[in-house]
Amino acid sequence: MDDVAHRIYAYAARQSSVEEDDLRKQSGLPTTEADQAIQRLKDLHLLIPCNEARNRYVARPPAIASTTVLLPAIRELQQRQRELDEASALLAELTSLYRPEAATGEGLQNITDLTAVRQVITDLSTQCRSEVLTSQPGGARPETALKEASERTIGLLNRGVRMRTIYHHTAQFSQPTVRHVDMLTRLGAEVRTVSDAFSRLLVFDGEAAIIDLRGQRTGGVLVRDPSVIDSLVASFERAWAQAMPFPVTYNREHTVTVSDDLKLVLLRLLVEGHEDKIIAKRLGVSLRTYQRHLAEVMKRIGARNRLHAGYLVHKLRLLDRDS
Template sequence: MTGDNATGGHKLPETDINLFSDLPMIGEQASRIYRFTVGRRFFSKEDIADGLDLQPEEADKSLQHLLQCRLIRRLEHDSGRYEVVPPDQARTLLLGAPVRSLNRLMQQVDTLRAEFAKLVPIYEASLARRMSSQAVEIVPDLTTARDLISELSARCEKEVLTAQPGGARPREILEEAAQRTIELLERGVRMRTLYQYSAQFDNATLAFTERMAAKGAEVRAVPHMLNRVIVFDGEAALIEHHEGSAGAVLVHDPSVVAFLAAVFEQHWLSAKPLLLEYDREHVTSTSDKVKQEILRLFIQGEEDKVISRRLGMSTRTCQRHLSDIMRQIGARNRAHAGYLISERGLLTLLPD
């Protein structure tokens, strides 16, 4: 596909890239010679060599470079003598053709950008509708996933259920979600969100949830691992891709969406309200529940990295909790801890 057919009637100018890459730089030596000659009406190679103590070859090379930069020119009646060219004039002589080519290219880029921009609303308006024709659709990238969330949110009338695994959420994600969530709540849409306990120790996430709660959002927390999911009106759901890519999976099958909503409800019933203000007793209770989950995963033989990922915390935090647990139960090492926990029922030492 070439020529006009490739650009819908607009042909990109054939810009010579070498026109830009081969432009000479002036440099320190050329500036030194230009400074020496600028006060002379005419000069020769010998004048430069004698005046600046240069070898004839070096003086000749420098003159050729100044000629290339258009900062000097040969006299018409004497090719061995030169005169200085004003910098503004030299700049025009040197850069005129490249700048004209660049301006033509930029005009073409602006035209194409405007034409592509006209197509964006058309694409976005049909994105969710087009995908809803299939029960399950792979959303290939993060940008498309965000477009879908925005469109499905705009069409939502009753309730949005969201489960957010892990601990702290990136600030840019929170900022993006804030306006969309506020618009939903102001339209009377119910908004319920599940976090993991580890989210309670991130200031940015807490500030976001406090702001949303003031608008009417409901937020609770659970100690165990969640799968990321957003359910819109019980009719459509976005779930994370199993490969952990930046994309997602859009589900429209009624049975699958109903199952995802039911799983969310089970978690919601056992979850605790996310505390937005510091409370020592609550923090202690939360820490105990986290340790209990760590114990359960530990006796199942899971590695520290797996445990920390499932509980939404860093590996270092997970290891610190394990050290506290080992000290609490009197374990000499990890193997001894596993023995004490599984053989003596020490898992019951921590509250349910």
């Protein structure tokens, strides 16, 4: 309702009935604009045709018009409200029956769909109150994963939630990962790196965790069992205590230390007899990068082959500093 429609309605309300031409004159506007205002009044049932004259109208009281205009909408809202009440009652009934731990009997729930895993992580992040622990193996992370994680983590840090993350040493050689860590540490996140293998893990407030689902790269396991959670947190804390701060600027001494740590772990895994693919995965590097490191290590210790390398490692006690 604009001023023109108000003016036309006020005039019509003072008359027992009024012709359409008179209403146009009262508007003081060209015919087209006047007709638009009159049509608005008709749509609201504030102007209704006179029974005895085709182009003559009677102003209708707003209270009566509102019944005609609003009643269908009110009925629709009432129907929607009934549907919402029924749905809420059904969900409440089903909630009382649902037990996440029933999925495995031990407070574990397998989630095979990646979208569902992401939604669970988002929900747990939203509900988190005090601290999130995360460990992200595999070295450099895809930029899409970093972007998704950034949005959640920024929201957590802005709410005052403590955030601690563990990466592989090799993650610090990825510029996208370095930029990601730099941004988050400026907001208060704590990030460290380790040389050896660890599992992917997210723990929220020491009450719920997400771990990898065996045999499913895109799946996860939602853990709520307190005993399992305590064990996961203890493993994280042991790794955290041995980890090194993630450097966001180049430091030659730190880089040399990291490189030496990686080579020691490589030697230990080699002597233990692990396959190349397994060692590369535990170091968080590609198979090609691992093979380059292996060649450097073999050359440094003067080993002719892997058997000779194992002999030299024991003879020279090269792993003593790693024990």
